Amino acid sequence: MSIRFRLNALFIGLLSLALISFVLVMFVNAGPRIHAENDSIMRLAREFVETTIESLQGTTDPGARLEVLLEGLKDLRHVRIYRAGDPAAAQTAQQPAGGDAPAWLSEMAEPSPGVEIPVRVNGQDFGNLVIAPRADHEAEEIWESIETMTVVGGGLAIATVLLMSLLIGHLLKPIRTVGDALMTLDSGRYDVEVPEAGPPEIADICRKLNRLAATLESTISENRRLAERIISVQDEERKDLARELHDELGPYLFAIRAAVTALKTELKRGGNDLTKPLHTCDQLVERVEMIQRVNRRVLQKLRPMGLEEFGLKAKLKSLVALMQENHLEATINLDVADDLPPCDQTSNLTIYRVVQEGVTNAFKHANASIIDICVAPAGNQIAQSRHADLQRQVIRVSVSDDGRGLPDALKPSYGIAGMSERVQASGGEIRLTNRAGGGATLEAWIPVSAPELETGTSRQQSTALG
Numbered sequence: 272m273s274i275r276f277r278l279n280a281l282f283i284g285l286l287s288l289a290l291i292s293f294v295l296v297m298f299v300n301a302g303p304r305i306h307a308e309n310d311s312i313m314r315l316a317r318e319f320v321e322t323t324i325e326s327l328q329g330t331t332d333p334g335a336r337l338e339v340l341l342e343g344l345k346d347l348r349h350v351r352i353y354r355a356g357d358p359a360a361a362q363t364a365q366q367p368a369g370g371d372a373p374a375w376l377s378e379m380a381e382p383s384p385g386v387e388i389p390v391r392v393n394g395q396d397f398g399n400l401v402i403a404p405r406a407d408h409e410a411e412e413i414w415e416s417i418e419t420m421t422v423v424g425g426g427l428a429i430a431t432v433l434l435m436s437l438l439i440g441h442l443l444k445p446i447r448t449v450g451d452a453l454m455t456l457d458s459g460r461y462d463v464e465v466p467e468a469g470p471p472e473i474a475d476i477c478r479k480l481n482r483l484a485a486t487l488e489s490t491i492s493e494n495r496r497l498a499e500r501i502i503s504v505q506d507e508e509r510k511d512l513a514r515e516l517h518d519e520l521g522p523y524l525f526a527i528r529a530a531v532t533a534l535k536t537e538l539k540r541g542g543n544d545l546t547k548p549l550h551t552c553d554q555l556v557e558r559v560e561m562i563q564r565v566n567r568r569v570l571q572k573l574r575p576m577g578l579e580e581f582g583l584k585a586k587l588k589s590l591v592a593l594m595q596e597n598h599l600e601a602t603i604n605l606d607v608a609d610d611l612p613p614c615d616q617t618s619n620l621t622i623y624r625v626v627q628e629g630v631t632n633a634f635k636h637a638n639a640s641i642i643d644i645c646v647a648p649a650g651n652q653i654a655q656s657r658h659a660d661l662q663r664q665v666i667r668v669s670v671s672d673d674g675r676g677l678p679d680a681l682k683p684s685y686g687i688a689g690m691s692e693r694v695q696a697s698g699g700e701i702r703l704t705n706r707a708g709g710g711a712t713l714e715a716w717i718p719v720s721a722p723e724l725e726t727g728t729s730r731q732q733s734t735a736l737g
Contacts (some may be wrong), residue, residue: 274446275439282435286428293424294417301413309404312349313386316402320352320388333392341400348408355387355399373414445469449480461488497692504689512569519565523558530555568593583611583619587626587646594630601640603630608647612664618719621697622646622668628690629670629713637674637711645669649716663718665699673710677703690715 323340327333344352385403389396445468452463463484465477534551578586584607591605614622626644633639649665687703694701699717706712 274443275436278439279432279436282432283428286424286431290421290424290428294421297413297417297420301410304413305406305409308349308409309406313402313404316347316350316352317386317388320400320402324388324390324392327390327392329393333395334397337390337392337397349405351401351403351405353401353403355401442470442473445473445477449473449477452480452484456484456487461485461491500688500692515565515569520562523562523565527555527558527562530558568597578619578623579616583607583614583622583646586623587644590623590627591630591644594634598634601634601642603642603644605644606646610648611646611666612648612719613722614666614719615722618666618697618717621693621699621717622666624693625668625690625701625713625715625717626670628687629668632687632713633670633672633674633711637672637676639672639674639710641673643669643671663698663720666717666719668713668715668717670713671706671710672712673706673708676705676709677711 327336330336341352341354385401387399387401389399391397445466448465452465455463461484463481465480467474467477467481469477530551534548534555537548537551581589587605587607591603595601595603626646630642630644633642646666646668649667691701694715694717697717697719699715701713701715704712704714
């Protein structure tokens with residue numbers, strides 16, 4: 272059932288109940304009302320007759336004047352006055368009123384008995400006058416009032432329902448507009464705007480729907496941009512991986528092939544001099560070790576092995592050691608607090624990637640010689656941003672260097688963009704600033720979740736982010 276139908280049914284029910292209640296009250300009060308009216312009429316009629324008889328005293332022809340008086344009292348309502356012993360008058364007094372009122376309505380009142388008043392004027396007896404009440408006349412008036420009330424009340428109720436139906440339809444018009452807007456949103460179009468009209472409650476709903484549509488449009492645009500960025504990052508990473516495999520592993524594999532061919536030739540030639548074959552074997556071992564180092568570096572970029580088994584602190588030490596091995600001229604200082612809260616896999620991976628990208632950028636773009644890394648609980652240093660999740664514990668990651676610092680017009684690289692998106696996806700915030708004494712600082716505030724709260728979805732997300 273529609274809202275209009277329900278409200279109209281409610282109004283019809285309330286108005287009908289009110290009208291029926293009023294009619295029932297009139298029926299209930301009909302008996303006492305008729306009885307009270309008859310008592311009042313009988314008292315007034317008796318006083319009138321007694322006063323009239325007193326006025327006939329001393330008149331010359333009281334009988335004629337009495338007849339004139341009785342003739343004039345034939346058309347009275349609510350009461351009949353006639354001479355006792357006159358059967359025609361008595362029959363006329365007992366005839367029904369002839370209206371539409373049902374007989375049971377007049378019978379609801381206790382019948383008032385008729386009275387006889389003797390008429391004696393100038394010592395002469397003119398018989399008795401009978402005063403008889405007519406309850407059906409009062410019942411007829413009550414019935415007419417009930418009919419009038421029913422017709423008028425019913426008409427007013429119908430008019431009220433029609434007006435309310437029109438008003439409800441006008442008030443519900445914005446709701447239909449909201450419904451159309453929701454269907455538009457469901458179809459994938461978010462450029463909708465609902466007029467903020469109608470009552471304050473409905474106008475507030477329209478206003479909130481417009482904000483929702485704007486937020487959805489912004490979110491969809493952001494998701495589309497992120498999807499494009501992810502594809503670009505993946506393509507760039509594939510290019511880097513292909514270039515690194517080609518530039519790093521290709522020459523070593525070619526050298527190994529050449530060394531094996533030369534060793535094979537020496538072995539076929541024979542002889543007792545093993546100096547040259549042994550030297551070739553040493554070169555093979557050295558190049559295999561170089562391939563292993565390149566392989567570890569590539570795997571480290573793709574996925575840090577042992578992060579779950581050895582923990583965040585151990586893997587950060589391993590990362591720093593590997594980078595220190597490749598940059599012997601620089602100094603890398605790592606400070607990981609012992610009171611770090613337990614983190615799930617996604618949080619650990621996010622912290623690891625921030626440190627990895629920060630150190631890589633310090634070497635690649637800043638030509639840094641000293642890098643300071645600090646990983647500790649944020650405490651009161653939580654970044655107040657729209658991403659900050661104060662319901663979870665927050666870890667602050669800081670990577671500072673003494674390099675060239677950030678240029679005035681910084682264009683985020685794929686690494687910085689991917690790192691920022693990873694941190695923001697966890698509900699945190701990331702900042703890049705220049706140091707007062709030279710160099711740059713990368714700071715990230717990362718809300719973390721406890722390991723036991725990790726679900727299958729978060730594990731899948733962690734795998735995808737890795």
